[in-house]
Amino acid sequence: MTTAGSLSSELRDLYAVESARIRDEFATSGNGRAAISQRNILVERIGLHLWRDIFSEEQGPQKFALIALGGFGRGWLFPHSDIDLLFLHADHETEDAFKDRVRSFSQGLWDLRLKVSPATRVLRECDRFDPANVEFVISLLDCRYLAGDRDLFARLHDKFIPNLMIAETQPLVQRLADVTRKRHEKFGNTIFHLEPDVKDTPGGLRDCNVSLWLSLLSSMEKLHDWPDPKSLLSTSARKQFEPAVDFLMSVRCFLHLRYGRDDNMLSWEAQEEAARRGIGVYDGRELPAADWMRIYFGHARSVHRTATQLLEEIPAAWSSLSRHFHNLRARVSDADFSVVDGLVFLRQSSALQDPEVLLRLFHFVAHHDVRLSTTTEYKIEQVLPSLAATPPRGAELWLYLGEILTQPYAAHALRAMHSLRLLTVLLPELKAIDSLVVRDFYHRFTVDEHSFLAIESLHRLRQSHSEWEKQYAEILEELEQPELLYLSLLLHDTGKGAPSENHVEGSLAIAGECLERLDLESSERETVLFLIGNHLEMSAALRRDIFDSVTVAAFADKVGTPERLKMLCLFTYADIKAVNPEALTPWKAENVWQLYIATANQLNRSADQRLHSGADLDDEKVSRLHVLAPGAGKKVKAFLEGLPQRYLRTYAANEVLHHLEMSESPGKHPIQLDLKRGRHWFELTLVTNDRPFLFGKVAGTLAAWGMNIVKATAFSNQAGTVVDTFYFTDRFRTLELNLSEWERFKRGVSDVLTGEADLERMLKSRMQAEERKNTPKVKIKTSIEFDEKCSSNSTLVQVVTQDRPGLLYTIASCFSHHECNIEIALIDTEGQMAIDVFYLTAHRKKLAGDHLKEVETALGEALRSGHSQGPPSTLKPVSR
Amino acid sequence: MTKIEAIIQVSKLESVKNSLHEIGIEGMTVLEARGHGRQKGHTEFYRGREYTVDLIPKIKLELVVADTMVEKVVQAISTAARTGKIGDGKIFLSHVDEIIRIRNDERGEDAL
Numbered sequence: 001m002t003t004a005g006s007l008s009s010e011l012r013d014l015y016a017v018e019s020a021r022i023r024d025e026f027a028t029s030g031n032g033r034a035a036i037s038q039r040n041i042l043v044e045r046i047g048l049h050l051w052r053d054i055f056s057e058e059q060g061p062q063k064f065a066l067i068a069l070g071g072f073g074r075g076w077l078f079p080h081s082d083i084d085l086l087f088l089h090a091d092h093e094t095e096d097a098f099k100d101r102v103r104s105f106s107q108g109l110w111d112l113r114l115k116v117s118p119a120t121r122v123l124r125e126c127d128r129f130d131p132a133n134v135e136f137v138i139s140l141l142d143c144r145y146l147a148g149d150r151d152l153f154a155r156l157h158d159k160f161i162p163n164l165m166i167a168e169t170q171p172l173v174q175r176l177a178d179v180t181r182k183r184h185e186k187f188g189n190t191i192f193h194l195e196p197d198v199k200d201t202p203g204g205l206r207d208c209n210v211s212l213w214l215s216l217l218s219s220m221e222k223l224h225d226w227p228d229p230k231s232l233l234s235t236s237a238r239k240q241f242e243p244a245v246d247f248l249m250s251v252r253c254f255l256h257l258r259y260g261r262d263d264n265m266l267s268w269e270a271q272e273e274a275a276r277r278g279i280g281v282y283d284g285r286e287l288p289a290a291d292w293m294r295i296y297f298g299h300a301r302s303v304h305r306t307a308t309q310l311l312e313e314i315p316a317a318w319s320s321l322s323r324h325f326h327n328l329r330a331r332v333s334d335a336d337f338s339v340v341d342g343l344v345f346l347r348q349s350s351a352l353q354d355p356e357v358l359l360r361l362f363h364f365v366a367h368h369d370v371r372l373s374t375t376t377e378y379k380i381e382q383v384l385p386s387l388a389a390t391p392p393r394g395a396e397l398w399l400y401l402g403e404i405l406t407q408p409y410a411a412h413a414l415r416a417m418h419s420l421r422l423l424t425v426l427l428p429e430l431k432a433i434d435s436l437v438v439r440d441f442y443h444r445f446t447v448d449e450h451s452f453l454a455i456e457s458l459h460r461l462r463q464s465h466s467e468w469e470k471q472y473a474e475i476l477e478e479l480e481q482p483e484l485l486y487l488s489l490l491l492h493d494t495g496k497g498a499p500s501e502n503h504v505e506g507s508l509a510i511a512g513e514c515l516e517r518l519d520l521e522s523s524e525r526e527t528v529l530f531l532i533g534n535h536l537e538m539s540a541a542l543r544r545d546i547f548d549s550v551t552v553a554a555f556a557d558k559v560g561t562p563e564r565l566k567m568l569c570l571f572t573y574a575d576i577k578a579v580n581p582e583a584l585t586p587w588k589a590e591n592v593w594q595l596y597i598a599t600a601n602q603l604n605r606s607a608d609q610r611l612h613s614g615a616d617l618d619d620e621k622v623s624r625l626h627v628l629a630p631g632a633g634k635k636v637k638a639f640l641e642g643l644p645q646r647y648l649r650t651y652a653a654n655e656v657l658h659h660l661e662m663s664e665s666p667g668k669h670p671i672q673l674d675l676k677r678g679r680h681w682f683e684l685t686l687v688t689n690d691r692p693f694l695f696g697k698v699a700g701t702l703a704a705w706g707m708n709i710v711k712a713t714a715f716s717n718q719a720g721t722v723v724d725t726f727y728f729t730d731r732f733r734t735l736e737l738n739l740s741e742w743e744r745f746k747r748g749v750s751d752v753l754t755g756e757a758d759l760e761r762m763l764k765s766r767m768q769a770e771e772r773k774n775t776p777k778v779k780i781k782t783s784i785e786f787d788e789k790c791s792s793n794s795t796l797v798q799v800v801t802q803d804r805p806g807l808l809y810t811i812a813s814c815f816s817h818h819e820c821n822i823e824i825a826l827i828d829t830e831g832q833m834a835i836d837v838f839y840l841t842a843h844r845k846k847l848a849g850d851h852l853k854e855v856e857t858a859l860g861e862a863l864r865s866g867h868s869q870g871p872p873s874t875l876k877p878v879s880r
Numbered sequence: 881m882t883k884i885e886a887i888i889q890v891s892k893l894e895s896v897k898n899s900l901h902e903i904g905i906e907g908m909t910v911l912e913a914r915g916h917g918r919q920k921g922h923t924e925f926y927r928g929r930e931y932t933v934d935l936i937p938k939i940k941l942e943l944v945v946a947d948t949m950v951e952k953v954v955q956a957i958s959t960a961a962r963t964g965k966i967g968d969g970k971i972f973l974s975h976v977d978e979i980i981r982i983r984n985d986e987r988g989e990d991a992l
Binding site: 542543544545546547551585587588590591594597601785 | 889890891893894912913914922925931933936937
């Protein structure tokens, strides 16, 4: 035995010299795998020196062995990793006999400043599964003989470990899967962190280990023996997995040497240096940090994919609960796709040659929350080159993309498409933000992941139980075209990948090209560009006094319509929430909501601000009208004169021109009707000269046909031309199933308005049928609010009440009976709640004191009884 | 050394920060806060529901400065945050015994 002091000093020198050599070699080569392998050899050499010194022989004593576990056992000993050791005894006798020498051995390593994590076990303790210490059992999978009784090690390795693993595969795998899922959850289930931890973040080295362990356990169960390590992953998986492991090894090695401790955080400063030194890059060339990080994310993506696929496949095969759950999902299989154990397979392997099937596949994923099987992913990768040569575009692509975006698991499908490089084939605009790290102290994720998270956070609103999130969920449900909001979120930060200094401007330019390619209608483009262009406006308004009417009015003016306000509010919510998990504090969420309701009220209360030639007509929309109809300048001006500003914000330029055309149809029917079928409902626009009971009669006719009015607007200009639009659902599918009924329906409306049809009789039979079956599920308390101050010309009435057939007719006929003229009507429905706002005048003035009270009483009575008074027998002309 | 806590309007944060930067104050803690003094709450009706905000959103600034700077800082904050209306906020001053910079154990004004 050498003197303790001299050996210690000899080993310390050896360790210092060799560690310096390894560090220098790494600095030159950047080869992490070589560095950790050399460190493994060095530590093993030192350990054996000490062992020989304490136990006098390398392969002795009998019944006692020294075993490397974990990273040391695997040969992955990073510069500052712990050294996991197992002191294995045949029985408790040797444990007692060698206790002191084990302590000296460990002490010797600690004195060299090696971080040792020792464990002592008797052999028979190694065939038990302790759920509280699953880490130890898993670490046995990487065991490696170092010194001592070789036969004892052989018994552990060849008999005890396989027996334990085979007997306990299911609970072990389940536990490993649980621990991994929890870790992924802690990191928001994404690899795309701006400053990732290369060990623990999804796609990091820990996931490499999990993949290898899961494969090993699965193979062991089948073979009843240790499998060949090279057979652990499929050839195709290994092709991407192994270079990824090499890269991550180099990065972790670099970080340990840089920090001088076991710190695996790839901070911005570390990214800069790693990129400058080309760490992990094949030829070690210097790269910009953002490009180097793209390489990191590429490798992390491969590792994450392998780990998540194994997590999905292996536990599902064993767990009865998981199997039951997956069997439920198997029921969603259809003619194109089958679902087995939660994984989607193609029924016909050649089906993906058709781009429509490919898009339907992702719609399926977005709808059912299922993952693609490895074979399906492989098939997609095979068809990508031909798809990239002639990618789908225009309305065909938008039709599918819009559908995918509105499905509850859209973000999941988008991530799968992105990971397979399909998303950037379909939307090349996203290439610039692929895995893009933009450095600020606010965002936690890359730009692409931030966009997916924003979409995901909106879809998750539907499952939320929090009171204030339910409010956001309500307005999300009310959106007419939610796909436009989701598309805006997908494109809103594309400008961050462009050279433009202002990313909003950059995003607008990029989105403009994308919308052109997707062939969106002009009004849809306007909405998407509005949202992208103004996506920071609500946050900016929050930095003002949100209870100040001037702030609210300015913001309302910028937003224009309630629909855009809802979208912008939800956009702001999602955008902040996707920044980092703590960004949307309750303080911010409540302020966004307060600004939303104040602005919504402001929009309703300022709806009668009229357009007049001169100042207001310089509006951007008016300029667009002039471009679309260059010869119609005077006519446009005359038509717009006196219309509320809200009118221009409600309709797209081409719709305004269509209304103008309808209003000047000389020789045609005085009542011009346009019926369209939209995505969610039918749309009836009426252009005619104002007349008493007009709005109520149309509402009554629609009710008599069994239509459910969900929204309506009514506007009139100075010349008395009325533009009323009713949005309704066809409850009995009369129009949907019978195209011939469209004309009869329009004629029916027209006949009621001209007095040729008896509205009362039509309504009577409909209402009798409705009364029998109409039992509301939710009771809404009626509130009627009169506001005389918000408008200089009209009295505003807001009615919130239980929605029911014929409601709008009841309200409108009550107003008409009391000689009120409906200047503007803004009708909305939220579930079973009707929210109707009317601007009323009587003899071109606001309602006077007694008259107002009389209307209020009559309206309250009409809503209570549910009976309308019907049109009066003699009608007086509307006074303007 | 004096700890200065200022409750200000949300809209005044930028101008107060700029004023403090102008007199050489760069370190401060900003907290999202709610509260009210004489300025009462705000009620808004939306779809038949009443939304009452009893506690109005505010910003709370916290900073510790050398005693010689106190008056300058107070002046900078109050000038930048004042609108003259109810709800402008308040400034609280309190004595601080010691400051320790965790990184290097510096103490007193050196740690500011």
